[in-house]
Amino acid sequence: MNPIAKNSPDELLIRVPEFGRAPLGSEAEKRLASLWETLPGWRGWLATVDHKEIGLRYLVTAFIFLLMGGVEALIMRVQLARPDQALLTPEQYNQLFTMHGVTMIFLYSLPILSGFSNYLWPLLLGSRDMAFPRLNALSYWLFLFAGIFLYVSFPLGQAPNAGWFNYVPFSSLEFNTGPNIDVYALGMVLLGISTTVGAINFVVTLFRMRAPGMSINRVPILVWGTLTASVGNLLAVPSVSLAFFLLWLDRQIGTHFFDAANGGKPLLWQHLFWMFGHPWVYAIVLPAMGIVSDALPTFCRRPLVGYAAVALSTMATMLLGFEVWIHHMFATGLPTLALSFFGAASMVISIPSAVAVFAWVATIWLGRPVFNTPFLFFAGFVMLFVMGGVSGVMTAAVPLDFQLNDTYFIVAHLHYVLLGINVFPVVGGIYYWFPKFFGRMMNETLGKWSFWVMFIGFNIGFFPMHIAGLMGMPRRIYTYSGNMGWNTINMVTSVGAFLFAAGILIFMVNVLISLKRGELAGDNPWDAATLEWSAPSPPKAYNFAVIPLIASRHPLWEDRLNEGEARSSLDEGYLLMQGRETLATTPLDAKPDLILKMPEDSYAPFYLGLFSALIFAGLLLHWWDFAGLMAIAAGIALTAWMWPGRKLEQSVPAMQPAKESEHG
């Protein structure tokens, strides 16, 4: 680097990072707090870019969607509890099962994991925020608006009604004339933008925002899971966004992509949808598996067995996940060779999955397990994962799939996978990190009750579905006749579903009670190993008063494990407080690379999100001028956002630089 003249503005572009301590209550700490804290009131609420705030919003919003999807499921289970019921019309049933799938798969599963990752990543990695705090805010607002968008036609009885994978030609204009499918198509494109910008943020954060010393082989598995999911999303989401956009063009502009009468191919829809769909399945389970890989060892009182194997198997799963999409299309008449290839690839996925399972089992086996609520959820998850995995291998066998395709066996499989690998780790994860989020412990007695009721209810509800499927009950039928032999099984399933719901209710009661009266948690109530537990509960706006130096994979267990000579430095580190600052490190070795200037709170993400949603509203209603106007407004919001900032050292200072650096 060239030597720089004194008092030139370029002096601001390079400096030695200050090193020291900033204990709670010190001058330095107070200054950091004033730099990073969000304004109180609604202004701060709309403008905040704090990853913790955004993470909690993600968690709460996604959980509300879980409850909505759950209520839809319960209504369906009442309808199906006995034969020949008439609680719902076929059309209402279609809308309910479609919205149930859309809600659970798109509005709950990934967003809830984004919530965890948004809240936890900077704390796990030893940073003060995500790489792009404002993009983080945009990602949340778009998710919220897309969720509202997808739900807005529901009360009018015009919700999406062609199933969550929305096959043409049933979803084409010819057979589905209402706005139902247009709402779904446009809403999914909007949601896709949210997912994409969120994924970009995670990817860049992993490569840039780790504390010095946290080399790539020391990052927690949750980070590996979310990274893999995010890279997968970057490659896969464009496929589904394009599919939905083309469908919308077919329906509203008169193009012929899926129009068999004019050379279009309905099967193109299935290809585009499942090329996205299968990687997506892994995107919504790998971070949840990461939650378990990080939290389970805490309750086994030992590090995870096979860290490298689990990290590699996470990525291997996603890689293979891009080569199995045809297993959703075995019954469409594709060549046998393609079926064999994709069937084999689907079975191969059981290898990396098994690596992870054996690593968890070995961690429990070799550890000294503490049987409290989070442990129960994680151990329960391992069991459900194995069951869902086995039914998955079964359906990967082409001949068996021909038999089971579109029966309740598939419904059972996907619920074992999605509830088992997503909901159970998520609820366990909330029990685990609740003390970090709110500074209070959750009630242990209610916690155990919630686990056992959920676990038993889940198995009573979903295991019989395997049998219903083997007995030939097709999925997505709104009722059945009493002489099919499915009566008992459906009644049992419905009872189990309500029992599972009761478990969720106990969990929610526990959350509400514990928020008010939970026992106060210290910084590290579980005596855990990872970095987030070194911060106060709840963490301060700036996360870490000093950016720590990391010497191992388990910064808080170093003395106990005594694996090496070096010790992480948590109380003494880089101060970086000339404005909102944090440290960027090199991608692999995490050596200090750059002092990053982080953006202030801003309204731009909210407005950009709002105007983007209004563009889609305009397209839905055919208000073309309005959509154009909103596009211009969104452009203005984006320009304001991108305007080079002096505070961020992006543009040449206009004044004498001395002033700036004085108090800086």
Added chain:
Amino acid sequence: MAKLMPLLEPLPVGSYGKRSSGWWGLLALIVTEGSLFGYLLFSYFYLASQALEHWPPDGLPKLAIPGINTIILLASSGFIWASERCLKNKKMRSSITLMAVAIILGTCFVMIQLREWSNKSYNMATNLYGSLYFTITGFHMAHVVVGVIILSLLLLWMILGYFDDKRYLPVTIGGFYWHFVDGVWLFVFTALYLTPYL
């Protein structure tokens, strides 16, 4: 107990060239945008390979004007590259001129492409080929228009004196986005204009 020693060397502050977050963000954006065009071309070849009628229905595409247009677009990338170099070498005036030329070339591409569109005997709704042709070139056109707006903003910021030889990251990022849009055009051009000759 060995204590970790901090690295106490000077570090760059803020958005420092290709070590900045913005640059990394752009690369991630290009990965996902590149995938989008990949899926578009997949759809094109998937449908074209199964077409029963003549493909393209109007006969082989004429190459002269689109070829010239391709050269215009590629030239604009060269001017962006030169503009950034001048900025690095403190030649602000030439940097502004070169950027302006790039914008004019980009606008030319848009105008010529619009003329191409209006000369077609079919539109999006006429037949499957028309749907594919206009959707794929339309997606690309949207990227070019956004690119021209970005370049115009960069030009404005240059004129306002926001950038100097140390602070010009937006030009690097915006310029690379433009290179990406040009690179994608080569794939689109090859798929739509050249492969029918095979």
